[in-house]
Structures are given as C-alpha cells and as structure tokens.
Amino acid sequence: MSDPHSHLWPGVPLALGSAALFGAAPPLAKLLLDSVDPFMLAGLLYLGAGVGLTLYRMLRRTRADAGEAQLQRKDVAWLALAIGMGGVVAPVLLMFGLSLNAASSSALLLNLEGLATMAIAWLVYRENVDRRLLFGAFAILAGAVLLSWQGNGVTFNLGALLVAGACLAWGLDNNFTRRISATDPVVIAMLKGLVAGAVNVGLALIGGASFPAALIVASAAAVGFFGIGVSLVMFILALRHLGAARTGAYYSLAPFIGALLAIVMLGDPVTLKLAVAGFLMGIGLWLHLSERHDHAHEHEAMEHEHSHVHDEHHQHHHEGPVTEPHSHVHRHVPLRHKHPHYPDLHHRHDHG
Template sequence: MSGRGVPLALGSALLFGAAAPLSKLLIGSIDPWLLAGILSLGAGCGLTILHGGRRLIGLPSPEASLRRADLPWLAAVVIFGGVLGPLLLMLGLSMTSASAGSLLLNVEGLATMVIAWVIFRENVDLRLLFGAVAILAGAVLLSWTGDGFRLDAGSLLVVAACVNWGIDNNLTRKLSASDPVQIAMIKGLVAGTTNLVLALAVGASLPSATLFAAGVIAGFLGVGVSLVMFMLALRHLGTARTGAYFSLAPFIGAVLALALFREPITGQLAVAAALMGIGLWLHLRERHEHEHAHDPIEHDHLHTHDEHHDHHHEGPVTEPHSHWHRHAPLRHSHAHYPDLHHRHGHRG
C-alpha cells in the first residue's frame, strides 16, 4: 500500500479537525456566514503567497497545471466544497455543541465513500463497509434524545455540509493529477470572496483586525493546507479510502472541543466516539491486493520513474517531474489503492 497517502490523509484530518472547534470560538464574535468567507479567503490568500513565493525565488512547481478541460470540475468543487460546505458548517456550529458538531463531521467520510462506491464505482471491500456502518451508528447515536431519534437544526446543517463535501471530494479526484496548491488557492479565493461579499450584503459587520486575522490563520491551516494534503492523498489512496482516513478529523475536533468549552463527557458521546473509532480502525486495517491489468493511458501528473513510469527522456531530468506521458499495457500483482493508476474495475 502507499506509504505517502496515509500520512497525508491523516495530516489533513488533523488540521481540519482542529479547525471546527477553533471556528466555534470565533462564531460568538463573528457572523457565521462572514466567518465562512474569512476562513476560505484565508486559505486562498495564504496559498497565493506560497504559490507566488516559490516562483519568485526561482523554484517553479513541477506539478501539472490545470487544463481547459478541468474548468467545469473546478467550478463544481468551488460551489460544493468552497461556498456551500463552509457556510453550512458555520451555521450548524452556531446552533449545536462543538463536540457533537465535530463528531458529526464523520458523515463526510461516509458520504465520500458512498458516493465513490455507488456513483463512481470505486472498489469498497467488506472491511470498509463494516467501518462505515460503525461510523454511521455513532452518528445516529448522537441524535438519540431518549424518546427517539432527533437531529436539531444545527446537526442537520452539519450533516448537509458533510454531504456537500462528500460530493466535492469525489469531484476533486478528477483534478487530483494537477497542482493541488493552484486548485486550493483558486477555490479559496473565489469561494471566500463570494461568501464574504454576500455576508456583508445581508448586513454582517467586519470584526476587529485581531479576530479577522485569527480567522485567516485558521482558514489557511484548517482549510487551505488541509485541502492540499487531502488532494495529494487522493492521488495515492483514491476517494473512498482518503475519506475513510479523513474520518480521524472529528475525533481531533471533539477532543479539542471538550477541552476548550469544558463540555461534559456523557455516556452517549463516549459510546458514539467508540463506535466511530472502531470504524476508523477497520479502515486503517484494510489491505487490497490482487492481479490486475493496466490499460494504455495518456495523462500529465507529477511522478518519478518506477514500474508504472518506465518511459524514456532525451537528456537528463530531475525527479519528481511532470509532463504528458503514455502508459503501456501492464499486468501484475501488488498491494495497491485506487490511485491515479489503479482505478480498474472489480468482480463482485
């Protein structure tokens, strides 16, 4: 299995998980809609500095740039993941507890996996399915009131945000071969500006410079850097498995929420966390290996020369590098994820 994709996905989860309770701290002083814009704008501005800085010092990115054919996919991920997702989450966090809201973010991984499996036909084995069931059981338990199941308005908005991000994650896979910094930068700038302008238009007021800066920093790390790491993980793990590893994010958020807001650790919260933890453990234990065939394909992405990249260059090259290249047909067996080169079908 890929040794690079797992730490990238877990690092992304760590940053995003911390962003939810930290955003909850800011919601008391900043309008939720406005905060959604500030977080995304912080991601976009911070990544713009990184993107421009590496060029200024003579280090152009070896990543493949976006192509014209990528623009419709980019527009879709901006709408679902950049505009709607953050807005719904901020509105939801303003109406529910930070710990419950953080744990409900597990629905994102579940939504991502279901969409990848049902719509995009990505392989999902029994271990992943059982893990998903455990995560869903934990989310359902959080809605138990004693007399029945009920999701309050805040929880429903958090779930809606997760569904939007599930759609976003699957669409983002279409762009995962291109420069993740460039994509996340555009997504943050466009989505952040949109939410910021709309929030101000309906009457929100700009916060103090200190609070604004806090939101920008939280957005840069929890949205921008997290998204770049998530996109890099997509290359190595595929959508369903990246979403599964990303399920660690809610536990990070819940632990921080309990510490920051001194919320009580109820039996219901503990059991829900345990169920979700079992689900994550099942995902982490998965191993997928079989003989498979690679069809001929031509594409452009960052790569090093290995058994999947045995083409020749005229003259010396540095690695990793990106350029348009062709893969010849190949059949072999090894442990793998549904990454850029292993999106084949499965029987059963």
C-alpha cells in the same frame, strides 16, 4: 525500481493529517466566535485559506511549481463543478438550512457529507469496496454521529432537507475534485478558498454583519490557512493516492480529533459519549488500515500528466538529468503485475 514504502504511504498519513488539521479548526474558531458573526467567520476562514495559498504559490514559483501538473482546459469543467458545489451551493444551502432547523439536528445531519462522498465514489465512480471497508466506514460514521448527538434526534423539515442537500453538494465536490487530483493541489485549494470565502463574506454582509477588528481577521485567516487551506491540499493529495471513498472515510475522523483538542485547549470534559465514539472510530480506522487489496491486475496503455518519481509504474527515459518529483506528459505501456494497491491514479480498474 520498486516502491520501498508500504502501500499505506503516503495516502493514509495525508488523509489523517488533513482530518487532524480540519478537526483543529472548530475549537480554535470557537475562541473567535464571541467577537465575530458566525457566517463572517466562515468567510474569513476560507479567505484566509485562499489568500494564504495564493501567497505560498507566489513564493513557490521559483521551484517550477514543485513538479506539479498544472490545470488544463479539460480540467476547467470539473474544477468549476467542484467549486460551484462546494464553494457556492453547499454554503448557501447550509446557511438557509441552519436558519430553519435546530443546531443539534443540523450537526447530526452534517455527518451525511462523509456518507455522500463514499456512496458517490462507490456507486457512481465504481471505486472498489468490500464488506471490511463498508463496516469500517460505517463504524467511523457511527462514531461521528454519536459525537454530534444532543439527545433530540433529527427534525425532518425543510431545514433538514437543505442541510442534507449541502452535504450532497460537498460529496459531489469531493468526487469532482478527485477527477482533477493529478493537478496542482495548491491551485485547486486556493481557488476553492477564494470562491467559498467570497461567497460566505458576501452572505454575511447581506445579512447585516460587519468586519471585525484587524486582529480577529488575522487570527481567523491563520486558522483558515492551516485548518482549511493546508488541510484541503492534503485532502486532494490523499484523493490522488486513495480515491474518494477511503479519503472520505478517514476525513470523517475530524470531529473526534476536534473533540480531543477541545478537551486540551478549552477544558471540555471527557465524557462516556466521547469514549464510545472513539472506540467506534478506532475500530473503523483499524479495519481500514489493515486492508490489503492485493491481486493480479492489468494496466492498459494510457497517457497522462502528474507529479511522479521513477517507480515501478514510471519507467520512462529522460534526456539529461532530472529532479524528482517532476511532472510531464508520459505514456504507460500495458503491464500486468500483483501488489497491494488503492484506487489511485493508476489503479482505477474494474473488479468484475
């Protein structure tokens, strides 16, 4: 049967939902900063994500892991690279970079993560992109840069180089994660949260920080579970449907969402800078949402495993009744057809 949904579904809502949850984390975490060291807080946020998803997964076992494909031996290398880059290398580089660089300059440089994610996806992994998408991506990034601008520009020193290196590591992390996005996103996000949390808490303790009161720990864990853990699960699912370049572009909306929440929750003022940034991001979002990549394309024969329903790309036979979505190894026969699509699990073809 054909898919009754728009080609925007469910990838775009997942990416925007991920950005919204992640964007909500900074204003909520800011409420806790008076009571806890910043690096300790970062560790508690990630540990909250990892531990929360661990508990969720334990409760979910009764539902056959929600029809998701589980990590295989061939996935371990990509998972290790993703966790190593995003959970170990990036936080360490960022910590040392922040210690050598002005906060305003570092905030601007952190926007390089979105740019690195998209550049690697387009140039290394050859995800399809056209001028419309490029303009949209750079409009979103321009809005994010404007939000971070403090009037001092970027200081080019060793600290700036380390912060840029952290962003490159996160960009690699996002693209490595895309390689295993067909597998259970809860497991991937859980492991990332546990490793990144342990690294950040360890760095905080080495730096002389101490654990805060139990209520602060619980509050940080709750913010981390939703703002990092659930957000990361949605991000991985979006990677599955959109590819890394488009997901990275949508994710760059997080600072604007965070700024809007800060206005509502913390009473921050509405500024001209915020309005212009919102306008730029709105243009970029419209350019991406109005994309319609539609051409005749061929699917080569392939065999893989991932969560799926029986749609136009999955027309195989089962012995006995099945529930959907479900996951099992299945084979795709060669197919040629035409419909709007993104570079998802089944549409990572060349464009000449």
